[in-house]
Amino acid sequence: MxxxxxxxxxxxxxxxxxxxxxxxxxxxxxAAPQTGREPLFQNPQARVWKSVITPNTPLPFHRHEHPRALIALKGGTMKILEQDGTSEIHEWQSGKAYWLPANAPGTQHQDVNVGPEPIEVIVVELSKEH
Structure with missing residues (x-):
């Protein structure tokens, strides 16, 4: 050669x-993110998970027995839809933290991303009231 x-x-x-x-x-x-939860950590004091909620693909109905902190990795507009049909809108800003109380007894809600981009949050839920 x-x-x-x-x-x-x-x-x-x-x-x-x-x-x-x-x-x-x-x-x-x-792959494109999909709506769901990814457990990250759990001990007797707290549970931590990452949630991704894509536009118009809500999490299933669920409830939170305990209060929790939410840290928005990628913020957006979230509609919290109660099983009785009532709802409220939350604007979560990327990099900000929010405090959410325990849900009222006997209720369930669904997290619906009504914005154009996926929302990603870390949730730290306490295991008992303090």
Whole structure:
């Protein structure tokens, strides 16, 4: 193989390698976020989880027996829909923390993202009243 052919083969090999790496990168790109909860930590004093709520894909109805702090990683407009049909709107700003009380006995609610982008929060729920 002459020098010119060797150089051409080396360049072609690098190009194939770059294309393969690009395909690997594309395959490794995280999928679009989905609504759900990811447990992060639990002990006798508190439970911590990350919630992602995508637009118009609410969390299932649930309740919180204990108060909690919410830290907005990616803020947005959240509608808290009660099972009885009443609702309230919360504007959560990225980087801000919020305090939420325990839910009233016998109630359940659903978190509905009414904004255009996914909302991501960390929730720290106390395990008992203090």
């Amino acid at each position: 002459n020098r010119k052919t060797g150089l051409t083969v080396a360049i072609m090999a690098m190009a194939v390698s770059a294309v393969s790496a690009g395909a690997g990168y594309a395959a490794g790109v995280a």
